[in-house]
Amino acid sequence: MSLLLSPSKIGTCHLQNRVIMAPMCMYKSDNSAEVKPFHSFHYTSRAIGKVALIIVEATAVESRGRISNNDLGLWQDSQLAGHKLLVEQAHEFGSKIAIQLAHAGRKSLVKETTPVAPSSIAFDTSGGFKTPEALSLEQIALIKQQFLDSAKRAQEAGYDILELHAAHGYLLCEFLSPLTNKRDDIYGGSLENRCRLTLEIAKLLKEQIALPLIVRISASEWKTAGWDIEDSIYLSKELEKLGVDSIHVSAGGNQKEPDLMPELLPLYQCDYAKKIKENINIPVIAVGLITTAKQGETLLAEKTCDFVAYGRELLRDANLVFKLAKELNQKELIDNSYLRAYL
Template identity: 75%
Template sequence: MSRLFSSGKIGTCELKNRVVMPPMCMYKSDDSATLKEFHYIHYTSRAIANVGLIIVEATAVEPKGRISNNDLGLWDDFQIVEHKKLVDSCHNFGSKMAIQLAHAGRKSLATDSTPVAPSSIAFDSKEPFKMPKELSLEEIEEIKFKFLASAKRAKEAGYDILELHGAHGYLLCEFLSPLTNKRSDIYGGSLENRCRLTLEIAKLIKENIELPLIVRISATEWKSKGWDLNDSIYLSKELEKIGVDAIHVSAGGNQKEPDLMPKLTPLYQCDYAKKIKENISIVVIAVGLITTVKQGEILLEEGVCDFVAYGRELLRNPNLLFSAAKEINKMELIDNSYVRAYL
């Protein structure tokens, strides 16, 4: 029996299989930050190909929260319409839909705005990166409710699940790290204080929106005296306490020159997922150069994770699960229009 093709739940949302398409920025929008024809084709093609959960790329909660001028946004009601079209399209083919709500923080390259961060520490001293402005307590409070407002719009658009982006050196990740957060108020200093903003936003969403919530984290930033796996275990436990439904375990992204970065080999991040899963009882999603169906099956069989995210592999091969269905002689799992290619 294939574990990858078995159904599973994230919170109250039942997924037809254990395959996740993780959020990957496509940089195909414009200053309107709306979905374009590319996005409908890109995501719906993976839905046709049987992916259980599709997580739409990082979607900013305010204009200066975009990574680039070509990123998606959900900070205004007019942006809901195109998201609903996308969700409906993918639902037609049986996939569940999530959206990653994000703020780029100091890594924002959106023009005509000054990036913001927990502290005025630039990601890189060279262009195109800029020196960020340190957020005031009032501005932090505003950002919390911008995340909530975008989450409400996502629910209106029909998304099944929400994901909060706390990884890869973007704003929430910057607050978590002692290397990028030098604040002396309630959001800085101790591990508890540095985790406060991520926990407050997650709690705010869970208390106000009846949708499952995933939080994506960088398990480590691969830097001496920086955010590490033990910190991630603490955060994951705290997120579980407030009702978060899943932890999506990635790594890195917060440092321009990490000194502890491992070689990028297949499954190189999966041990982080395993260690976190050993310490919590909610769903864990593993990601990181998982390239074959066999690897995914082994990760599930060995209890490393509950769901497997295929990123680059689904860019290379949107029909990954059709090939997998052929391998296990489950031809009924292949869309009837494609079956002839697998006979």
Template identity: 80%
Template sequence: MSKLLNSGSIGTCHLKNKVIMAPMCMYKSDESGEVKAFHFSHYTARAIGGVGLIIVEATAVEPKGRISNNDLGLWDDSQKYSHKKLVDSVHSFDSKIAIQLAHAGRKSIVKSSIPVAPSSIAFDETEPFKIPQELDINEIEQIKKYFLDAGKRAKEVGYDTLELHAAHGYLLCEFLSPLTNKRDDIYGGSLENRCRLTLEIAKLLKEELSLPLIVRISASEWQTDGWNIKDSIYLSKELEKVGVDSIHVSAGGNLKEPDMMPKLVPLYQCDYAKEIKTNINIPVIAVGLITTAKQGELLLEEGTCDFVAYGRELLRDSNFVFKAAKEFNKKDLIDKSYLRAYL
């Protein structure tokens, strides 16, 4: 039996296979932040195609936390209706669905607001980026509330799992890095302090909502004296202690031109996942230019990870799981309406 096509669980969320759709911003909403017709078609197509867990793209917990003016949001009760329709649509085709709760921090290019960050350091000095406003302690408390309130809405509309976005140079990632966090209070300085906000939000979500929680991290920012794999191992261990159910291991995104940028070749991030997996006892999700079923199968067989996230490949092929089922001689897993395409 294929490991990739076999079932698995993230916390209490049982998945029919170990194929995960990685969250990828589509920039198809508008100022309302609501789920649009595109999103219903886009995500439901992957549910029809048999993906075990679909993680909806970065969804802002406040308006200024959007990456762009076209991001999804869950900062207001008025947005719940469209999210519920999406959840119900995906569930109707027997897939599970998660939502990535996010705050863009200094990487926000929303036209009507000034971005916020742990320190007033711009991502880039040219437009459309702006110099961010440094958050004070009271504002940080409000950010925590924004994440919790968005998580409550996600639970109310039926999302199976939450993913907390602490990767790719967005707000929580900015707090983690010594290069973008120059604070001298309890949220800056030491590794423990820089991890504090991510851990506090994760703990809040777990204690208040009792939903499975994934945390996505950038294992390294590829910069001398920056956030690195040792720091990520520390953070992952601490996240496990507060009840997080899985670590989703990505990399990069915090700096425009890092000095240790790797070659973007297949599986280029997977060694990070393996290192983290050897240090924790909760499931690890690998991601990063994984494009074939055989690659995913090998990662699982070798113990690199527990689940495999596909990004670009699931953009190219919404029926990737059916193709894998044919390859692994498991045609019983192919929806009968599509079976003739795989004879």
């Protein structure tokens, strides 16, 4: 049995293999932020292909927290039905399904609203980005409640796992960075204060939602004097103390023009995952230009991570797991309806 195709678990959620579909925005909804037929076909096809855990794209906890007017949301009960259907379809074919709860912060391009952020610093002065309003303490408290309320809806919809989006320059990531968080209250200044909001939301979710919790982070923002791997190790340790079940390690996204960005080669983010895994005892998910069976198997064998997230490769090939099974000489794991294609 290969490592990549062996069963494992995140928290109490048992997974049929260690292949994860990374969350990727599809921009296929409308201003209702509801699940559309596209989403049902898109995600269910990966469940038919035996992806162990499908993480549904960034799903906003309030209207102005969407990245665009075409993003999914779960801030009101009218949005529940589509999510229930997604879950039922994934379960029908044996996959587990997670939802990434998110707030876009200053990177929101929603037309009707003004974005919010820890500080009034625009992501970019071009490309449609607006200057955000700095959040008050009362508004921060409301956003915490919005994450919790959305998580309750996700649990009602039947999702197996929650993922808290604290990566890629969106709201929680903005709070973490000393370059985008210039506050002088309890949410700004020191590393501990900048991590406070992410930790408070994670604590709320662990205390009140009976689902495993993954937190996705950008291990580095690739900017001089910015958020870096040592800060990420600190945050990961604190999240583990709260009972978070897994850390999903990505990078970048918080700066329009990063000056420390690495060359975008295969596995370019995996060293971050390895460093974080060396410092915590909960599962780590690696992601970033991972495309082959050999890469995934090697990452697990070398203890770089515990799960492998495939992104673009799962856009190219909904039956990627069958391809991996053939390459790893485990064709018995291929659905018999598709087996003739892999003889």
